[in-house]
Amino acid sequence: MVLRTLETMGPQHGxxxxxxxxxxxxxxxxxxxxxxYPALLRLEQRGWIWSRWGASEKNRRAKFYELTRAGRKxxxxxxxxxxxxxxxxxxxxxxxE
Amino acid sequence: xxxxxKRLIAVFAQRRSDRELSEEVEVHLEMRAAELRxxxxxPDAARAAARRxxxxxxxxxxxxxxxxxxxxxxxxxxDARYGMRGLRRNPAFALAAGLSLALGIGANTAIFSFINTLxxxxxxxxxxxxxxxxxRTGGWGKGYASYPLYLEFRKHTDLFAGVFARSGAGKxxxxxxxxxxxxxxEREHVSGNYFEVLGxxxxxxxxxxxxxxxxxxxxxxxxxxxxxxxxxxxxxxxILGRVLMVDEEPMTVIGVAAPGFHGLEVESHADLWVPAMMxxxxxxxxxxxxxxxxxxxRPEIPRGRLQAAANTIMQxxxxxxxxGQRASAFGRFALExxxxxxxxxxxxSMLREAFGKPxxxxxxxxxxxxxxxxxxxxxLLIARGAARRREVAMRFSLGATRWRLVRQxxxxxxxxxxxxxxxxxxxxxxxxxxxxxxxxxxAGEGFDVAPDGTVLAFTLGISILSAVLFGLAPALRATSxxxxxxxxxxxxxxxxxARAGFRKALVVVQVALxxxxxxxxxxxxxxxxxxxxxxxxxxxxxxxxxxxxxxRAWKDADKVKHRERLLARLGEVPGIVSxxxxxxGPYQSGDASASIRVPGSARTAKEGVEISEQAIGPAYFATxxxxxxxxxxxxQGDLRSTRKVAVVNEAFVREFLPGAPDPIGRILSFxxxxxxxxxxxxxxxxxxxxxxDGLKTRAKSTVYVPLRENPFNFDxxxxxxxxxxxxxxxxAVRRVLSRIDPEVALVEPRTLRARVDDSIFVERMIATxxxxxxxxxxxxxxxxxxxxxxxxxxxxxxxxxxRIALGAAPARIEWMVLRDGLxxxxxxxxxxxxxxxxxxxxxxxxLYGIKPNDPSTFGLTxxxxxxxxxxAAFLPARRAAAIEPNEALRHE
Numbered sequence: 003m004v005l006r007t008l009e010t011m012g013p014q015h016g017x018x019x020x021x022x023x024x025x026x027x028x029x030x031x032x033x034x035x036x037x038x039y040p041a042l043l044r045l046e047q048r049g050w051i052w053s054r055w056g057a058s059e060k061n062r063r064a065k066f067y068e069l070t071r072a073g074r075k076x077x078x079x080x081x082x083x084x085x086x087x088x089x090x091x092x093x094x095x096x097x098x099e
Numbered sequence: 100x101x102x103x104x105k106r107l108i109a110v111f112a113q114r115r116s117d118r119e120l121s122e123e124v125e126v127h128l129e130m131r132a133a134e135l136r137x138x139x140x141x142p143d144a145a146r147a148a149a150r151r152x153x154x155x156x157x158x159x160x161x162x163x164x165x166x167x168x169x170x171x172x173x174x175x176x177x178d179a180r181y182g183m184r185g186l187r188r189n190p191a192f193a194l195a196a197g198l199s200l201a202l203g204i205g206a207n208t209a210i211f212s213f214i215n216t217l218x219x220x221x222x223x224x225x226x227x228x229x230x231x232x233x234x235r236t237g238g239w240g241k242g243y244a245s246y247p248l249y250l251e252f253r254k255h256t257d258l259f260a261g262v263f264a265r266s267g268a269g270k271x272x273x274x275x276x277x278x279x280x281x282x283x284x285e286r287e288h289v290s291g292n293y294f295e296v297l298g299x300x301x302x303x304x305x306x307x308x309x310x311x312x313x314x315x316x317x318x319x320x321x322x323x324x325x326x327x328x329x330x331x332x333x334x335x336x337x338i339l340g341r342v343l344m345v346d347e348e349p350m351t352v353i354g355v356a357a358p359g360f361h362g363l364e365v366e367s368h369a370d371l372w373v374p375a376m377m378x379x380x381x382x383x384x385x386x387x388x389x390x391x392x393x394x395x396x397r398p399e400i401p402r403g404r405l406q407a408a409a410n411t412i413m414q415x416x417x418x419x420x421x422x423g424q425r426a427s428a429f430g431r432f433a434l435e436x437x438x439x440x441x442x443x444x445x446x447x448s449m450l451r452e453a454f455g456k457p458x459x460x461x462x463x464x465x466x467x468x469x470x471x472x473x474x475x476x477x478x479l480l481i482a483r484g485a486a487r488r489r490e491v492a493m494r495f496s497l498g499a500t501r502w503r504l505v506r507q508x509x510x511x512x513x514x515x516x517x518x519x520x521x522x523x524x525x526x527x528x529x530x531x532x533x534x535x536x537x538x539x540x541x542a543g544e545g546f547d548v549a550p551d552g553t554v555l556a557f558t559l560g561i562s563i564l565s566a567v568l569f570g571l572a573p574a575l576r577a578t579s580x581x582x583x584x585x586x587x588x589x590x591x592x593x594x595x596x597a598r599a600g601f602r603k604a605l606v607v608v609q610v611a612l613x614x615x616x617x618x619x620x621x622x623x624x625x626x627x628x629x630x631x632x633x634x635x636x637x638x639x640x641x642x643x644x645x646x647x648x649x650x651r652a653w654k655d656a657d658k659v660k661h662r663e664r665l666l667a668r669l670g671e672v673p674g675i676v677s678x679x680x681x682x683x684g685p686y687q688s689g690d691a692s693a694s695i696r697v698p699g700s701a702r703t704a705k706e707g708v709e710i711s712e713q714a715i716g717p718a719y720f721a722t723x724x725x726x727x728x729x730x731x732x733x734x735q736g737d738l739r740s741t742r743k744v745a746v747v748n749e750a751f752v753r754e755f756l757p758g759a760p761d762p763i764g765r766i767l768s769f770x771x772x773x774x775x776x777x778x779x780x781x782x783x784x785x786x787x788x789x790x791x792d793g794l795k796t797r798a799k800s801t802v803y804v805p806l807r808e809n810p811f812n813f814d815x816x817x818x819x820x821x822x823x824x825x826x827x828x829x830x831a832v833r834r835v836l837s838r839i840d841p842e843v844a845l846v847e848p849r850t851l852r853a854r855v856d857d858s859i860f861v862e863r864m865i866a867t868x869x870x871x872x873x874x875x876x877x878x879x880x881x882x883x884x885x886x887x888x889x890x891x892x893x894x895x896x897x898x899x900x901x902r903i904a905l906g907a908a909p910a911r912i913e914w915m916v917l918r919d920g921l922x923x924x925x926x927x928x929x930x931x932x933x934x935x936x937x938x939x940x941x942x943x944x945x946l947y948g949i950k951p952n953d954p955s956t957f958g959l960t961x962x963x964x965x966x967x968x969x970x971a972a973f974l975p976a977r978r979a980a981a982i983e984p985n986e987a988l989r990h991e
Contacts, residue, residue, distance in 0.1 A: 015126070015127075015130075016123055016126070016127050017126065017127040017130040017131060020127070034152070034153060034154025034155070034159075035127065035131075035152055035153045035154065036124075036153045036154040036155065036156060036158075036159035037154065037159065039120070039123070039124070039159060039163055040159065040162045040163045043163055058126070058130070062126060062129065062130075063122070063126070064123075064126045064130075065119070065122075065123045065126070
């Protein structure tokens with residue numbers, strides 16, 4: 003989710019990401035914004051994103067997150083996997099009907 | 100993997116990343132608040148709303164932190180920082196513990212470096228474990244063999260993947276054309292396949308092949324060692340094809356060997372290699388022993404079969420060469436030679452045989468020193484643990500697990516051990532330098548004991564081991580308490596009974612181990628004193644010895660003329676009493692013998708007997724400080740006369756002319772072909788027995804003859820006796836030498852005293868070092884006794900005060916405390932004695948003149964130990980007796 007957002011929006015800071023995710027999920031996913039940060043950390047540790055300090059739109063120092071090449075590949079993998087899972091689930095559900 | 104790495108980095112960058120996280124959160128909140136403000140909220144409400152949406156900031160941070168690092172690693176880092184703070188707060192403790200450990204670890208590192216260099220470090224060649232040395236024994240020295248024997252073994256390709264020959268490095272003149280003074284390099288003769296069999300590659304150019312070693316004197320080629328190329332020729336890239344003067348002969352450089360390779364010897368390094376065929380001498384003569392035969396064995400052939408096959412080859416070879424002379428003494432002597440197949444993967448060492456066992460014993464000694472040091476530190480830690488009871492109890496009550504606390508303690512121990520090993524390494528490097536001073540001059544030149552990876556790993560290993568040794572028990576003890584009770588009594592009353600008992604047990608162990616070390620030191624010291632008291636048969640004081648190195652073109656006659664002029668001139672230098680020369684000379688490596696007949700002696704009636712031979716100059720005996728017992732020394736006239744003369748020693752008379760107190764006028768003959776001998780040599784003098792080859796050798800029957808011609812082309816050693824310590828004379832000797840001919844160089848000037856010392860270097864070293872370690876052990880044990888007794892007195896202050904208040908005499912109190920100390924010492928000695936007897940038996944072969952259970956040594960050393968122990972216990976006893984009852988009771 004975070005990766006996808008970064009892919010469509012380009013480099014983004016934590017607040018921007020949180021806002022965007024909230025917008026996309028249209029309020030269905032209403033998590034504490036704070037939980038975003040540990041998730042970002044994990045992605046960074048896995049080498050899928052990287053961060054640097056830069057200036058925000060209002061010229062404030064902020065940490066920007068960006069996709070790495072490994073991260074892009076990972077999106078592909080996860081998308082595939084998810085679609086497979088969804089397809090499988092769909093088949094199960096149909097079979098049960 | 101990457102995740103782990105990032106987490107590891109994070110452990111060490113904790114504080115910075117905490118700050119960054121706070122800032123990031125701050126930015127987030129600020130941005131949201133700004134948005135809300137634009138929507139019309141007032142600043143405070145906006146801020147509060149932003150926070151609400153964010154959720155728990157601190158909770159998030161905690162989750163974040165846990166995920167960021169490796170939690171247990173982070174814990175360790177935290178513990179380490181905490182431990183550091185603890186040590187810094189208590190510098191006296193850190194210093195005492197660190198120093199004890201440094202001495203223990205340093206001593207172990209130093210001795211281990213020697214063992215590593217001498218016995219463990221593999222040669223930098225391909226598969227060194229396959230290398231063997233075909234070691235010749237029996238007759239004419241050991242190790243060295245002849246070139247024909249090498250060729251014989253080389254035929255057996257079924258046994259060996261390759262056989263090569265090497266001469267061993269020897270100093271020769273070297274000239275690259277840019278120096279005026281005489282320069283030297285270590286040259287080695289090698290067979291053409293030397294580098295191929297070893298698998299050494301060139302760094303530059305090419306190395307030898309068999310085609311480079313076909314015809315005698317036909318291959319003036321040289322390969323340089325990388326170090327030599329770098330240090331002496333400045334890595335000159337144009338070196339290939341250049342002609343260098345090696346041993347005053349032009350040789351073309353064809354290559355440089357791979358870096359790090361300096362030949363196969365541990366303590367002497369070759370600078371350059373030339374083909375064996377360039378050897379000047381009868382290379383094919385079977386009696387010329389000048390090469391080491393080495394081989395790469397085929398791994399599929401077992402050791403036993405290899406040795407058996409080598410025996411057969413040797414027997415066949417000897418029979419083919421000496422079979423015809425089987426009947427003569429010479430032939431039998433020659434046929435006794437054997438070949439031993441020895442592993443050579445760690446290189447050849449002349450020192451290993453003499454030095455290996457002493458090093459093993461020293462290693463055991465330093466191991467004990469480290470144990471004693473560990474016991475001391477454990478004692479200190481227990482005392483500290485008692486003082487930290489309150490802290491421990493507090494942490495328990497706050498929910499720390501026992502494992503967590505034990506870990507904390509062990510980490511502190513590890514820190515101490517690391518501190519000790521850093522200090523210890525410095526101590527080891529200094530100690531190694533000191534130990535190298537004991538090696539005979541020249542023997543230690545290439546002896547590289549600088550710590551390498553193996554040594555550092557060893558040091559790290561023993562420091563971790565000792566941390567566990569001294570840290571675990573105190574950690575377990577300190578954490579086994581009832582927190583409620585400990586908090587209640589304020590931590591001032593440490594537990595009694597078991598705790599104190601454990602510390603006492605530690606002291607007993609210390610004393611017992613010290614007994615072993617001190618007794619061993621006493622035995623070695625006693626043995627050295629016995630060796631020193633041996634009369635070598637001459638007066639070594641104020642004699643300086645040296646050899647001369649002449650230009651190659653000089654004939655024997657030139658050398659003789661030069662030597663006579665030099666001695667005559669030296670005779671005129673004020674302070675020089677007399678001078679002479681001899682071959683081999685006292686305490687010079689080398690052994691000359693001659694087979695003789697003594698007409699009228701039953702001993703030589705059947706066949707000639709080999710005895711020691713010394714070729715000497717006039718005034719030889721005067722120069723080494725003795726007078727002939729009967730007859731006279733050689734004179735200048737004897738050198739020129741055609742009448743053969745000889746001087747014999749007392750052992751000679753005992754062996755050949757028993758019952759004839761005055762051998763003057765008797766004859767002997769160096770022609771041993773007939774019972775009555777051939778041309779006679781008249782005995783003109785009798786001298787006392789002189790131990791020419793070492794203090795531990797027995798006097799051998801010796802014949803002295805005037806040094807006239809020089810059949811072996813060895814130059815004699817010159818001896819100069821002075822009125823003063825002869826070191827001050829050397830400049831004068833050099834001046835005279837250069838005035839006569841600057842081309843002649845002085846080689847290995849040494850006092851005779853130093854040569855004698857060198858011959859017993861193992862004994863001197865082991866006596867000195869074991870003395871040092873014994874003293875160290877004693878000191879540590881004394882500190883241990885003192886510590887435990889002082890602690891016991893402090894704990895019993897109240898009780899002692901009460902006793903004094905009730906009228907106990909100070910002497911009684913003193914005795915009460917002292918008795919406790921004495922009991923510990925007595926127990927330690929009782930345990931240590933049988934251990935020392937065992938240790939003595941192990942080192943019996945290194946003792947000279949005394950038995951390993953020498954009662955006087957045992958008595959003396961133990962008396963000393965007990966005296967020092969009592970002294971250590973006496974100080975706390977005195978303090979106990981001086982306790983003011985009022986003070987003490989008020990404390991209670």
